[in-house]
Amino acid sequence: MPATSTRLHGFTESVIRGMTRLANQHGAINLSQGFPDFDPPEELLAALEKAARGPAHQYAVTWGAPGFRVALADKIRRFSGVEVDPDAHLVVTCGSTEAMMVAMMTACDPGDRVIVFSPFYENYAADAILSGARPVYVPLHPPDFAFDRDELRAAFADGVKAIVVCNPSNPTGKVFTRDELEFILRLAEEHDAYVITDEPYEHIVYEPHGHVYASALPGAEQRVVVCNSLSKTYSITGWRLGYVQASPEFIAQARKVHDFLTVGAAAPLQEAAIAGLKLPDEYYSGLRDLYARKRELFLGCLRRTGLSFTEPQGAYYVMVDISPLGFANDTAAAEWMVREIGVAGVPGSSFFRESEQRYIRFHFAKREETLLAAGEKLERLARG
Numbered sequence: 001m002p003a004t005s006t007r008l009h010g011f012t013e014s015v016i017r018g019m020t021r022l023a024n025q026h027g028a029i030n031l032s033q034g035f036p037d038f039d040p041p042e043e044l045l046a047a048l049e050k051a052a053r054g055p056a057h058q059y060a061v062t063w064g065a066p067g068f069r070v071a072l073a074d075k076i077r078r079f080s081g082v083e084v085d086p087d088a089h090l091v092v093t094c095g096s097t098e099a100m101m102v103a104m105m106t107a108c109d110p111g112d113r114v115i116v117f118s119p120f121y122e123n124y125a126a127d128a129i130l131s132g133a134r135p136v137y138v139p140l141h142p143p144d145f146a147f148d149r150d151e152l153r154a155a156f157a158d159g160v161k162a163i164v165v166c167n168p169s170n171p172t173g174k175v176f177t178r179d180e181l182e183f184i185l186r187l188a189e190e191h192d193a194y195v196i197t198d199e200p201y202e203h204i205v206y207e208p209h210g211h212v213y214a215s216a217l218p219g220a221e222q223r224v225v226v227c228n229s230l231s232k233t234y235s236i237t238g239w240r241l242g243y244v245q246a247s248p249e250f251i252a253q254a255r256k257v258h259d260f261l262t263v264g265a266a267a268p269l270q271e272a273a274i275a276g277l278k279l280p281d282e283y284y285s286g287l288r289d290l291y292a293r294k295r296e297l298f299l300g301c302l303r304r305t306g307l308s309f310t311e312p313q314g315a316y317y318v319m320v321d322i323s324p325l326g327f328a329n330d331t332a333a334a335e336w337m338v339r340e341i342g343v344a345g346v347p348g349s350s351f352f353r354e355s356e357q358r359y360i361r362f363h364f365a366k367r368e369e370t371l372l373a374a375g376e377k378l379e380r381l382a383r384g
């Protein structure tokens with residue numbers, strides 16, 4: 001057989017999605033891949049039924065159906081204060097996953113360097129490599145997963161085309177402060193690099209923290225490229241709706257990448273999702289409160305295991321230190337947990353560039369009864 005592309009030798013299949021398959025195989029409670037086991041808002045379900053009987057069954061405009069882009073621009077303006085022209089600043093994509101691929105392919109030439117904080121959401125390294133770029137890693141230091149400003153400055157000094165900022169962060173739950181984002185933006189300005197943000201958890205941030213939109217900071221206009229998604233905000237990870245938001249010049253190029261990658265996001269789902277984008281502010285505060293309750297409940301379960309963890313400031317993941325369990329590595333621990341405890345998490349090493357075997361990542365985007373059932377099983381860890 002002819003050789004396949006050497007680009008693909010630089011990364012493995014998704015460990016997260018692999019853990020989901022293992023969980024299904026063993027009937028374990030799946031706290032690995034981050035998706036809810038509860039329904040989207042009723043308004044979206046009703047709009048979906050209506051869309052099924054409507055006309056939107058053929059290709060939409062490749063960079064997004066006009067009605068969807070208008071509603072999206074209004075919603076972005078409402079929360080970030082950034083003026084978004086639906087015809088100039090947006091490309092609608094198949095989730096934030098495609099948005100990130102589009103952003104990287106638009107920004108990077110082969111051989112360019114892209115800074116990725118480690119630990120990182122596993123797509124970023126693969127996206128950089130697939131776009132011909134080379135990821136360079138800057139550590140986020142536990143327990144609060146802060147970055148060291150000198151280390152970041154040094155990474156920029158070697159020449160960089162872009163930096164990826166996941167805010168709020170998966171897997172660490174870190175929420176970047178205004179000061180941190182301004183610092184990153186200043187370095188990007190100095191070195192003429194893009195700041196590519198990934199913000200699907202913008203509405204899942206726990207008090208006293210607040211989400212700061214990098215796109216709203218002074219100097220962001222030509223430099224910040226936002227990748228975002230409706231997946232988590234409206235509990236519709238299967239609808240595959242996301243977007244890139246950037247300057248008109250960047251978007252003009254990004255549209256081409258998107259067009260040849262996927263043509264477009266599903267037309268009837270764009271139509272139906274408008275109902276979500278128009279939900280009132282109370283929906284978003286309700287979402288935040290809902291996840292704050294889930295967080296308290298699940299962290300309470302974790303405390304009963306006696307294992308230590310970093311409390312997430314945002315998103316719905318928690319990194320649990322499993323080193324006291326005495327496994328040779330985190331993969332062995334995670335597989336044992338699926339088989340013997342009945343709860344699936346993700347081996348933390350899949351998020352780290354460094355050799356780090358200390359963590360398993362769980363998520364808590366589940367109904368209360370699912371979290372309580374998982375908690376009961378996890379309590380066996382305390383009993384040894």
Ligand SMILES: Cc1ncc(COP(=O)(O)O)c(C=O)c1O
Binds near residue numbers: 095228
């Ligand atoms: C940080 C981050 N970015 C992107 C995604 C993928 O989002 P989407 O469903 O919009 O492709 C996820 C999903 O878990 C995520 O955690």
